[in-house]
Amino acid sequence: MRFTLLPEWAPQDAIMLTWPHKDTDWCDNLATVEPVYVTLCQHITQVQQLVIVAHDAALKQHIITLLEHAEVELARCHIVIAPCNDTWARDHGPLSTMSESGELAIKDFTFNGWGNKFAAAKDNAINQVLAEQVMSHQCHYQRVDMVLEGGAIEINEAGVLLTTSECLLNPNRNPHLSKAELEARLTEELGATSFLWLDHGYLSGDDTDSHIDTLVRFAPDNTLVYVQCNDKTDDHYEALKQMEQQLKRFTTATGEPYRLVPLPWPSAKKDDQGVRLPATYANYLILNSTVLVPIYGDEHDQRALAQVAAAYPDRTIIGIDCLPIIHQFGSLHCITMQLPKGFLR
Structure with a gap:
């Protein structure tokens, strides 16, 4: 039976967050970062449920207190205790695939701290806990012996998988697999029908070896949303201009741009x-009826919100101040993972 990775605008049960705590790199930033997490919880629970991973029982109680003070509906929150090294749920969280008959298969790939740059053993065990405590018994849970982060890939409704060569072909991920072998595995595990490999583009301060979710995102109806740099004095200008030219050359299965x-x-x-x-404004989060977009107190924030609205006209667009989050070198999409309709028991 063929299972295909769901595009992020597919119907969702919940969003997953892994909460920052004093034993993570966030320790010095908790006072500014936790309010961002609370704001996320407020917006997410307006439209769907929330799964929160808490490092221990004391942190769980702390989270409950924060959410109560913020008047978050706790009945929509599922707090799971699981030790964690860090909070990047996009990369240690589960990837959800669905068959044509509507069955869900939850894939638990290996997370190795973006090429063994950081400790990740605890994070790599979180999905097993989710499967045991909150995942529906109707879902198939499968460990996959392959390194892959959710932020490294995008897929659309046609099964076209978008990624960057810098990340997926990096020898710090799956050095034993060639490009052709990687495509074969991703076709097998995620049901990809074809591939778009992005060879240009990077983000200064990024630890992930150019995750696609910081650069280019799929939207419905053969749409690509991407970061564009027109400032010739900026260090990113040349790489992002080459990326834009490559995006213009990409075509759909029917040969259309x-x-x-x-x-x-x-x-x-x-x-x-x-x-x-x-x-980066590309690191936005798609909810059932909303898109949460990172903003940075920047003159370009409003233009970014308008462009995201053009790509997702059926959703309400909300800006979230993510300046505190990028101090740990990620943004809104990086700290979240969507869980599809039918995931929760």
């Missing part, structure tokens, strides 16, 4: 040491 929706390029955001942070 994709509809391209460019996102503006935010002005440089830096930390206290002057290190540039990976601010």
Whole structure:
């Protein structure tokens, strides 16, 4: 039976968050970061349910207190206790596939800390806990012996899989697999019908080896939403211009060009040491009736919201201040994972 990775605009039961805590790299930023998580919880629970991974029982109680104060509907929140190294749910969370008959198969790929850059053993065990505690018994749960992060891939309703060569072909992921072998595995596990390999584009401060979700996103009806840099003095200009040219050459199964929706390029955001942070508007989160878009207190925020609205005209567009999040070198999409309709028991 063929199972295909669901596009992110497929109907959802919930969004998964893994909460930051004092034993993560967020320890010095908790006072500014937790309010962003609470704001996310407020918006998510307006339209669907929420699964929160808490490092221990004490953190679970702390989260409950925060959510109660923010008047979040706790009945829509499922808090699971599981030790975690960090909070990047997009990359350690489960990938959900569906058969033509509507059966769900939940794929648990190996997360190795973006090429063994960071400890990830605890994060890599979280999906097993989700399967045991909140996943429907109707779902098939499968461990997959292959390194893959959710932020590294995008798929559309036709099964076209979009990724970057810099990430998936990096020897720090699956060095024993050639490009052809990777495609064969992704076809087998995720039902991909064809592949678009992006060879250009990067984001300063990014630890992921150019995850696609920071650069280009699929939207319905053969649409690609991408970051565009028109500032010739910016270090990203040349790479992103080459990326844009490659996107213009991509064609659908019927030979038509994709509809391209460019996102503006935010002005440089830096930390206290002057290190540039990976601010990108492409790292948005699609909910059942809403799209949450990262904003950065930037002059381009409103233009970004308008462009995302053009790509998802059936959804309400809401900006979320993610300036605190990029201080740990990720953004809104990176800290979340959607769980499809039928996932929760």
